[in-house]
Amino acid sequence: MLANIENLVINFVENYKKSSNLKTEWDKPIIGFANASDPLFLELKKTVNKKHKLPNELLNQAQTVISYFIPFNYKVVLSNTKGKKASIEWAFAYIETNKLITELNEFLAKELKKEDFDSVKILPTHNFDKNSLVSFWSHKHIAYIAGLGRFGLHKMIITEKGYCGRLGSLITTAKIKTTRRLEKEYCLYFHDKSCKKCIDKCFYNVLNVDLFDRHKCYEVCLENGRIYSHLGLSDMCGKCACGVPCSLKNPVK
Ligand code: SF4
Ligand code: SF4
Structure with a gap:
């Protein structure tokens, strides 16, 4: 079953798409695995916030952190390219994908339990302090550690399937082969300075090369x-x- 986690995630999303009353369409997810003892987790106490948790602080005997990215279909992305307010399709995608992630984590935890592995399911969002806006579990930093992608100028993770989608994660006592992190940049600005389009796209001037007003x-x-x-x-x-x-x-x- 462990070698099959990737397929479990992909099939779950494929079946979920067939549920009635959904507005959102998703593309095939990508999945990464990080060793729960990877020293980069400790770095998050410095780079994100000192209250950021280590996998072992959330789950005794944690071995692996499973991180996955569920890409929105291009139609969702297209809907949000014009105007200042977010599109209704983007709002539906946010809400429906958060629900999907919650149910997917429930499913994975049950599958792992069948083989006597414990898990901690992390909520897809609102893992942050409402005043400081810093998180005790940053899905995007976890995705980076698990080799799913790299940060872009817009402070988000760019994966092989881009940024537009949602990230989820789960900590488990199962030992799973880790994913190799790529050294190469995924953002054109960090690659060769040829793009700053995300900055132009922020109508609210909260994003710049040296500044992000969270x-x-x-x-x-x-x-x-x-x-x-x-x-x-x-x-x-x-x-x-x-x-x-x-x-x-x-x-x-
Ligand atoms: S600079 Fe370009 S490639 Fe990099 S995050 Fe912004 S839009 Fe994406
Ligand atoms: S940086 Fe600007 S465009 Fe991006 S999510 Fe924040 S307010 Fe919106």
Whole structure:
């Protein structure tokens, strides 16, 4: 079963897509595995926040962190390329993918338990302090450690299938072969300085080469959340990542 985790994730998403009443379409997920004792986890206490947890602080005998990326279909991305407010399709994708991740983690934990492995399911979002906006478990840093991609100028993770989608993770006592981290940059700015499109796309001037005002960015996300509050919890924006070279692929490749 352990060698099959990747297929379990892919098949779960494929079957989930057939559920009725869903607005969102997803492409095939990508999955990475990190050794729970990787020294980079300790670095997160410095780079993210001193309260960021180590895998072993959340699960005794943790061996592996499973990280996965569920890409939105290009139609979701296209819907969010125009205008200042987030599109309703983007709001639905945010809400529905968070639900999908919660159910996928439940499923994986049950499958692992069948082989006597324990797991800790991490919520897809709102793992952060509302005042400082720093997280005790940063899915994007975990994705980097698990070899799913690298950071872009927009402070998000760019995977082989771009940025537009959602990240999930799960810690387990199962020992799974780790994924190799690539050294090469995935962002055109860090690769050869040929792009700053995400900065141009942020209508709110909260993003620059040397600056990211996370509080202002969160205010924008909350404003979108208010607009779509009738749909569910949807504090999101994503304008800087839609209609740019890294939206749906690794543009450096
Ligand atoms: S839009 Fe360009 S500069 Fe910004 S993260 Fe993507 S590739 Fe990098
Ligand atoms: S998510 Fe929105 S507000 Fe935040 S940096 Fe991107 S475009 Fe700007």
